[in-house]
Amino acid sequence: MVGGLFIIITSQNYLKKVVGLAIFQTAVFVFFVSLAKVLDGTAPILTKMANAYSNPLPHVLILTAIVVGVATSALGLALVLQIYKNYETIEEKEIESLELKSDK
Amino acid sequence: MFDIFLDDAPALVVVLPLLISAIIAFMPSKIWPWIFSIITLLLHLFLSLHLLKEISVSGLIIYEFGNWEPPWGISFKIDGVNIGLQLLFSIFVLVSTFYSRKIFLNEIDYRDSGKAYSLWLLAVGSLNGIILTNDIFNLFVFLEISALASISLIALGAGQNRKALLAAFNYLIIGAIGATFYVIGVGFAYAMTGTLNMNDLVIQLAQYSDGQLAIFAGMSFMLIGLMVKAAIFPVHIWLPPAYSYAPSAVSTLLAALATKTILYFFVRLLYEVFIIYPSYLSLFLDFVLYPLSLLAIFIGTVIAIYQDDIKKLLAFSSIAQIGYITLAFSLKDHSGVASGFVHIFNHALIKGGLFMAVGYFAILYKDRVTLNSLKGFGYKYPITSFALLICGLSLIGLPLTNGFISKLYLFQALYTNQMYFSIALVAVSSALAVVYFWKIVEQMWFSEIKFKSEKEDAYIYLPIWIVTISIIVFGIYSTPIIEFSNLSADYLISGYQN
Numbered sequence: 066m067v068g069g070l071f072i073i074i075t076s077q078n079y080l081k082k083v084v085g086l087a088i089f090q091t092a093v094f095v096f097f098v099s100l101a102k103v104l105d106g107t108a109p110i111l112t113k114m115a116n117a118y119s120n121p122l123p124h125v126l127i128l129t130a131i132v133v134g135v136a137t138s139a140l141g142l143a144l145v146l147q148i149y150k151n152y153e154t155i156e157e158k159e160i161e162s163l164e165l166k167s168d169k
Numbered sequence: 170m171f172d173i174f175l176d177d178a179p180a181l182v183v184v185l186p187l188l189i190s191a192i193i194a195f196m197p198s199k200i201w202p203w204i205f206s207i208i209t210l211l212l213h214l215f216l217s218l219h220l221l222k223e224i225s226v227s228g229l230i231i232y233e234f235g236n237w238e239p240p241w242g243i244s245f246k247i248d249g250v251n252i253g254l255q256l257l258f259s260i261f262v263l264v265s266t267f268y269s270r271k272i273f274l275n276e277i278d279y280r281d282s283g284k285a286y287s288l289w290l291l292a293v294g295s296l297n298g299i300i301l302t303n304d305i306f307n308l309f310v311f312l313e314i315s316a317l318a319s320i321s322l323i324a325l326g327a328g329q330n331r332k333a334l335l336a337a338f339n340y341l342i343i344g345a346i347g348a349t350f351y352v353i354g355v356g357f358a359y360a361m362t363g364t365l366n367m368n369d370l371v372i373q374l375a376q377y378s379d380g381q382l383a384i385f386a387g388m389s390f391m392l393i394g395l396m397v398k399a400a401i402f403p404v405h406i407w408l409p410p411a412y413s414y415a416p417s418a419v420s421t422l423l424a425a426l427a428t429k430t431i432l433y434f435f436v437r438l439l440y441e442v443f444i445i446y447p448s449y450l451s452l453f454l455d456f457v458l459y460p461l462s463l464l465a466i467f468i469g470t471v472i473a474i475y476q477d478d479i480k481k482l483l484a485f486s487s488i489a490q491i492g493y494i495t496l497a498f499s500l501k502d503h504s505g506v507a508s509g510f511v512h513i514f515n516h517a518l519i520k521g522g523l524f525m526a527v528g529y530f531a532i533l534y535k536d537r538v539t540l541n542s543l544k545g546f547g548y549k550y551p552i553t554s555f556a557l558l559i560c561g562l563s564l565i566g567l568p569l570t571n572g573f574i575s576k577l578y579l580f581q582a583l584y585t586n587q588m589y590f591s592i593a594l595v596a597v598s599s600a601l602a603v604v605y606f607w608k609i610v611e612q613m614w615f616s617e618i619k620f621k622s623e624k625e626d627a628y629i630y631l632p633i634w635i636v637t638i639s640i641i642v643f644g645i646y647s648t649p650i651i652e653f654s655n656l657s658a659d660y661l662i663s664g665y666q667n
Contacts, residue, residue, distance in 0.1 A: 073342060086345050093349050093356070100360045123359070126306055130352060133313045137345050140317055144324060144338045151331040160335065 066092035079148060079155040083141040090134045097123045097130070178216045178223075179232035179245045179301060182255070185209055185216075186294035194287035199279040202286035203270045209290065210263045213297075217259035224252045231303070239303070240369045246303035249660040253653030254300055254433055257514055261425055261521060261636075262293050268525055268632035269418035275532045276416045277325050285325060292318040292422065299430045305355050305391075306365045308434060309348060312398060316344045319423055323415040330537065336410035343407040347397025350390050357387025367442055374445050388443055392453065395438070399431040401458075401495055402465030405488050412487065413480035417528025420480065424487055425521035429513050432491065436498045436509065440661040451501065458499040463594055465492030470601045474608075479527050479538045482605055483520065486564065489598060490516045496595070497579055500586050503655075503662045508578035510654035515563075515571040515643065522560035522636040526553050529629050540612050547613035549620035552630045554613055556637040561606045563640050566599050571643040574650070 069089025073082050106119040145155055152160050174181060189209045193202040223230060224247060232245040247255070266289070273285055291314060298311035320341050326333030359365060361384050362373035377384060393404075400408040408428075412420045443450050469489030476482035494516070497509035530538045530546060530553070547554045563570035576599065583592045643650055 070346070073346065079338060082342055086342060089346070090349050093353055096353070097356050100356060123356075126365075129306075129310060133310065133348075136317055137313070137341065140320060141338070141341050141345075144320075144334060144341060147324065147327065148334045148338065151327065151334060164332065 066096070068092075077157045079145045079157065080142075083138060083145060086141065087134065087138050090130075090137070094127045094130060094134070097127045175216075175219055177232075178219050179230060179247055180234065182213055182216045182220070182259075183245075183294050183298045183301065185212060186290040186297070190287045190290035190294065193283050193290070196283035197280060199274065199282045202283045203266075203273075206266050206286045206290055207263070210259070210266055210293070213293075214259045214263055217255050220247055221252055221256055224248070239366050240364055243302075243304045243307050244366065245301040246367075247301060249656040250437060251300050251433065251657075253510070253514070253650075253657060254430070255297070256653075257517060258297060258300060258426060258430070261517060262422070264632045264635055265418065265421050265425070265521065265525070268421065268629060271626060271628050272418040272528055272532060273416065276418075277328055281325070285322070288318045288322050288325075289419075289422070291315075292322065292427075296426055296430045299434055303367050304365050305358065305367060305370070305438075306352075309352055309355065312351070312431070313348055315427065316340075316348065316398070319419070319427060320344070322419040323411050323423075325419070326414045326416045329416070330414055332410070333414035336407075336414045340407040340411045343397060343404075347394045347404070349394070350397070351394025354387045354389070354391030354394060357383050357390065361387070367438075370442055371445055374442070385446075385449060388446075388449065389453075391438065392435070395431060395435045399428050399435055400488065400491060402461050402468065402488060402492060405465070405491075408488065409481055409484040412484040412524075413478060417480075417524065417531055421521055421524040421528060424483070424524050425517040428487070428491060429517050432494055432498075432513060436506065437661070439498070440506065454499040454501055458495055462492045462496035462499060463591060465489060466496065466598045467594060470598045470605075474601060474605045476605070477539050477541075479540065479543070479609065480524070480531075482609075483523055483527065486602065486605070487520060489602075490520070490564075493575070493579060493595070496591065497582060500582055500588075502582070502586065503658050504578070504582035504585055506661055507651075507654045507658035508575070508582045510657045511578050511650055512575040514650045514654065515575045515640075518636055518640050518643070519560055519563050519572055522556065522633060522640060523564065525629075525633045525636065526557035526560065529553050529626075529633065532629075540608060543609060543612040544616040545613070545620045547610075549623055550625055551622050552625050553633060556630070556633045557613075558610065559637050559640060561609065563644065565602045565606055569641065569644045571640050571647065571650070573644060574647045578651075 066089060069085045069092055072085025072088065076082055076085060101120040101123040103117050103119045106117040109118040109121040149155050152163060154160060186209055189205055193205045196202050228248065230247040231239065233239060234243045273282055277285055295311045295314035295318065299308060299315065302308050302311060320337045323340060324334055324337040358370065361381060362370055364370055364373050374384065397404045412424055415423065439450060466489050469485050469492060473482050473485035476485060494509050494512050497505050497512060527538055533550060534542050536542065559570065563572035566572040566576035579595065580592060
């Protein structure tokens, strides 16, 4: 989780920022799934063997969140592509210096 | 036969725009997507009015999706808190969609208008979902749909200025971090209580009456996530570039409604759920939200004075105005919350009107509107300029406009809480607002260059004037706004005192 945030904040490359975001989100998803574990629990399928079931709800929530995460990453990558087409670079510093030049 | 639909009105106001958005996405025509959107939003308004009628009879509607009872299924809740906002939302979206047609035709490729309106309806549907939902995880989904739709809409501004892409990208990264923080908070809350429904959450939280560290951590994560999304100072940095480089119609929608709906949910979470820990709540309100609001008011206004670009100026003034709203919400009593809601309503109208007028100028001028480019516009385009003048005076808070009502109620609330320092600061900041607005007026009416008046497009100035007239009407006859706000405060604060 912290690793993903660290990448987002420190990296100068927009592509790396998107990747950092994906790592950050995935870490939170894993946190959610780990909440669901019940000791000695099995998958929530009705059988005679099981005496405890893991909670399926967090998995369902995370399924939704994964879809949201995919959409976020896809949109982020599409924006990076467009930025590259317009600026021919995706380095934050280079774009800033380009913008400073164009403002003058 | 309509009864079948009317029973499902709470769901339909959200689902209808989302469905139609999928239908119009690939229409190549430049007029049909707009017509479809207008029809959808007329139906939306009709459904909202129906909800108002039902609420005035029953006072509370809980809509269960798939008839699953609340702790298990997702539910929508409509009561006195959100019905006023729902109505404002419905009306304002209709007006701004009417306004957006000519603006979109000028600012983006007409072949894209199907996609643009598809995203527009997506944003409308999901923002409406934020207003109605009663489920904290469902809120995250709506939050992300609306964020992704508005990011794409902002990126459409790249046809005008490529900086729009950077603004959209920054919004994406910062917004996604905010939303993920919110989800972490939801995770903690779920781990401790096993529920996601807001009403049930209150009941379940009550068993930890002395409070648990995990719950406080979760609550803090949720609040910080929402603060990022609502652009509360100091996590507002995504907002000014996003609003100023977006296509003008999009800035109108976002500035007027997007942050407002999230602020609404923020206050609902505070006063409906977290109220169960009064010590935590007053710690957050007194030592986090209150000082941050004061800083937002002061710094937002000062930065706005130094802006040359008009849309940026308006965006920074939005930061200050959000500060007024959160200042009111941090007061913990009926008058404070009511005045916060009053300002949510009024500021939506004011900022909407201002962004509409500036957006029209941007099209007439065919470039970004800076202070210099406004020279003589007061004579060149008198109809729109006059509307801009009235909206601006309302932003400052002159009598006979609705901005005055906001300031009046805010002062009253601050006075009853004996916060004289805040009163002074709000007054100073209002005076500073005169400075930046006067710079605009000076360029428009008092520069040497004189133009003859030119023809203006009725399709564009009509919606602007609808908003402007409503500003004056609500400035003189403010009862509806006051009543809706008092109703909201009644519902939220009655829980607080129990």
